[in-house]
Amino acid sequence: MGFMAREETGTLTSTTARTPGASAARRPSEGATGHVWRTRLLVAGIVLAAVNLRPAITSLGALLEEVREGLGMSGTVAGLLTSVPPLCFAVFGVTAPRLARRFGAGAVVCAGMAAIGTGLLIRPYVGGTAAFLATTALALMGIAVSNVLMPVIVKRWFPDRVGSMTGLYSMALALGTATAAAVTVPVTDALGGNWRSGLAVWAGLAVAAVLPWLAFARERGTAPAGHAPARDGEGPSRERRAPAEAPALRITRSRTAWALAVFFGLQATAAYITMGWMAQIYRDAGVPAGTAGLLLAVTMVMGVPLAFVIPRLAARLPHQGPIVLVLGASGLAGYAGLYFAPAAGAWVWAVLLGIANCAFPLALTMVGMRARTSGGVAQLSAFAQSTGYLISIPGPLLVGVLYQHSGGWGLPLALMAGLMIPQTVVGVLAGRNRTVEDEATPA
Template sequence: MADDDLATLGPAAGPRTTSSDRPSDGPEHPQPTPEAVPAAGPAARWLPRIVIAGLVLAALNLRPAITSLGALLEEVRTGLGMSGTVAGLLTSVPALCFAAFGIAAPRLARRFGPGTVVCAGMAAIALGVLVRPYAGGTGGFLAASALALAGIAVSNVLMPVVIKSWFPARVGPMTGLYSMALALGTSLAAAVTVPMTEALGGSWRTGLAVWGVLAAVAVLPWLVVVRQRRAAAGAAGATADRSAEKPVRIACSPTAWALAVFFGLQATGAYITMGWMPQIFRDAGVSAGTAGVLLAVTMAMGVPLSFVLPRLATRMRHQGPLAALLGLCGLAGYTGLWLAPAAGAWVWALLMGISNCAFPLALTMIGMRATSSAGVVKLSAFVQCVGYLISIPGPLLVGTLYQHSGGWGLPIALMAGLMVPQIAVGVLAGRDRRIEDEV
């Protein structure tokens, strides 16, 4: 995918700029290029700020469709007559949709432009979240969820390339801002879904559907971005850097595979946490409201850490130690859940929240392991699609083990065991390599 495929959304990457990708003793200084300057005019001058607003609003909407369901999973299971295995399948649907639809993101971006695709993704999230509680039966619920998750999938893949394209010298800070907003949306949905449902009359259908309003708001800045970039392209013509971009056979890169497996294992843990952690606490005697707050605490840990971690990662030549530290926190958290889930609930929630920050670390490494926007979009699609495929069996297996064993001992042992290979591949993915150099 050439850099001019990104012109519909924002400026091309221009000559290779890696000042934010490699450690530096001094502050980051963007290097302006003609391509990095939008067309003249008041609206165009505001466009980078509108892009930032769009990034933040999009990030706020990339997890509430999942975490709001986790908070009300027992009510949804009862209302739709789901078994434990089907509920486990429901918690696996996000990973399946992310893998299936995420792989189409580069092709869609080439054809329609990334801005248009992200805008359509936000609209799909809004429609799916609004419709699914009233779609009728488990099949309709899953179909509407898949629509929302398709919108999340393409946006997941394109966010790193939007950042690399618009802010090539500020990958760390902008990834931190995006990750922080994503964590904020995740934690808010987990924290307020149960009390908001009670305030709105107690129907789980209303409690899930209300999150579609936030997604509808997120469409607005992307409409402005798409319109302005099309106007600029029509007035001046879109130019792009075509200098010496070598074809990248992404599947031949060891770093791409290490990063994909790392992404997959951290996604497995994250979706098991979002889908099942409230149930673990509720089965241990914790009230539904408190269990939702505990999940919110886990997600909220990502708000400050997701802002700081990418900035720290971009200043390190090897991000492996960070991956190892996050994995060790996960091991400690799962051990606590197994030994004393209720007594130390707040501590385990905090540790799991730290461990879940492997996600912003993975996003940051995607931006650092390629030298151009074209490389980033290929790497992002490969890592996320392969990673989410790897993560599909995890939540389903947890649900099956829980149903057949009658407790959480085996599921928690599985979760803890997966942290060991996650640490190993995280260290490999954190090496100072570029996929273009490897292939």
């Protein structure tokens, strides 16, 4: 956190001016200390929020067979269940900028964490497929608004740290994803083999994430009171050179926005198919349930170091196309391996697909880089994520249908590999060095 201390020095003058009774000698240190700790609390809140953005999904993926049996689901209905996350992200994510303008980003994220905790706590015990889907949707609603607001928060509060802060919360997101995949089955076994308890336990993590955001929940502005945007070295911040309150853009006229939305949608398709079905692919190949969950965790945990490295690397490159090509090649190799030798090379395929899944932090980084202002990032983030998640909805459901009617994984894996090709193409287009402000006229 040390690098953030100097980011607060730009607010000291205005802070001390509001405390006329304090001594001149004490004003700077008191103001600096308060802002440093406030920044650290904000970073802690971002990290804890990010940790909670995927356990609702990967914990279910690890126990999907038990949930199907317990609720009497068919393969098609299970495919529908794995399609619920992108549907909720598309429907609710588009509301995030409007909610943030009205209530403040901190309040929206705080409410989002509370919704995640509530949904995860009650969904295993409601009984019936419809109620299970509804409570899952409640948790995913909280995830959806937080998904959209994370790039906005980073762009506004840390404009000169977009790569490193995106890497930090992407790494935390990957850590939460991997942890849920790895330990859900062992925790369930430790709790007597009850899958309901194994799913409900993740509500506690969301409750912990609510706490730091309570400090920012009352602030209606884009940034916390008294918190100036970070500076680019000693010069003026990027936010001061390009105000956040820029005119709204006709974002649909931007080719870059469309390329990024399609890239986001196709990588989300691959990610939710992986999270929802990969453990089942291994189990059908004869891999024990615990090992299958661990293999899924390996795929997810690859994102922990790479989600920190890739955004920092991407932020230094004028064109992110080479990174897109590497990720696409890894995905194609992983799917080919699952088709020809799913059990024999299981660990290799898990690693390769883990590398391919790092298209998500890359997409988030490009959202922050393809707009000059925090207002532009808010519009681009909402458009790219909502449109992208709409695109991704049919994928997991189609995999379930193909799996049920073909009786194997050949056709589903062919679909996954086929989608990787257009994902790579549009990713290269989205990675070009341009901004949506240059392409979209003000509304």
